[in-house]
Amino acid sequence: MGEKWGVVIVAAGRGTRMGTKESKQYLQLGDRPVLVHTLELFQQLAIVEEIVLVVGQHDVRRCEEWIGTYGMTKVKAVVSGGGERQHSVLLGLRAISTDWVMVHDGVRPFVSAAAVEGCCHAAQSGGAAVLAVPVKDTIKQVDRAGTIVSTPDRRSLWAIQTPQAFRRAELVDAHEQAEAEGYLATDDAMVMERMGTRVIVAKGEYTNIKITTPDDLPLAEFLLQQRRLTRGEE
């Protein structure tokens, strides 16, 4: 895979569901903040040429300092994000210059190099790709009164993760149009799907969790420990 990739790492959220004073991307996981773990993954990938980090306005300075502290030589810019994830993505995309780009949540520090490379490979073959895993539970659609409305066929349901991988120019156009029309999506694939772009799923891993609620924290500590053992670091 000869192409070089850019990565937009979005980390400008407030983490309201986590409920901590410090936003979840800055919580300590082992010996460093969650966000630093995520950045290190992409820093170490040979296919990644440049990283743009999107953070809250008041966090730009400390993140710029981390670039030096942790030797993140691929981070070419730390930019201030927007009110919604989608706005933060577009602000990051405007600072990327590679032909192909991934978008990744700063609070997904456990994605493996193999999964990321698989996603990039799928995107280059199919045009656009996202990591995903088949859902394990039965999923129901439920109305506001708490009554089950329908039970979609589980065989067609996938839990979508990041990274999500696209041709940069196509993703920028789709995001610019969404912004102009006030369309708000929960992931980047949705923004592309409404343009009629085919997006395929690449095999993800159940361990690629998005740290979201307090019960994710002990799981994150466990996954970190497991990874260290696998790498023979302890």
Ligand SMILES: Nc1ccn([C@@H]2O[C@H](COP(=O)(O)OP(=O)(O)OP(=O)(O)O)[C@@H](O)[C@H]2O)c(=O)n1
């Ligand atoms: N305005 C926003 C909102 C979210 N994100 C980022 O998008 C990723 C996924 O979002 P989520 O887990 O929902 O994070 P938060 O928005 O921070 O969480 P919450 O919805 O609980 O407030 C996170 O890395 C988050 O920092 C962002 O860059 N800009």
Ligand SMILES: C[C@](O)(CO)[C@H](O)COP(=O)(O)O
């Ligand atoms: C992009 C994402 O991580 C895919 O699962 C997810 O949709 C982000 O959603 P959130 O509402 O910002 O947690």
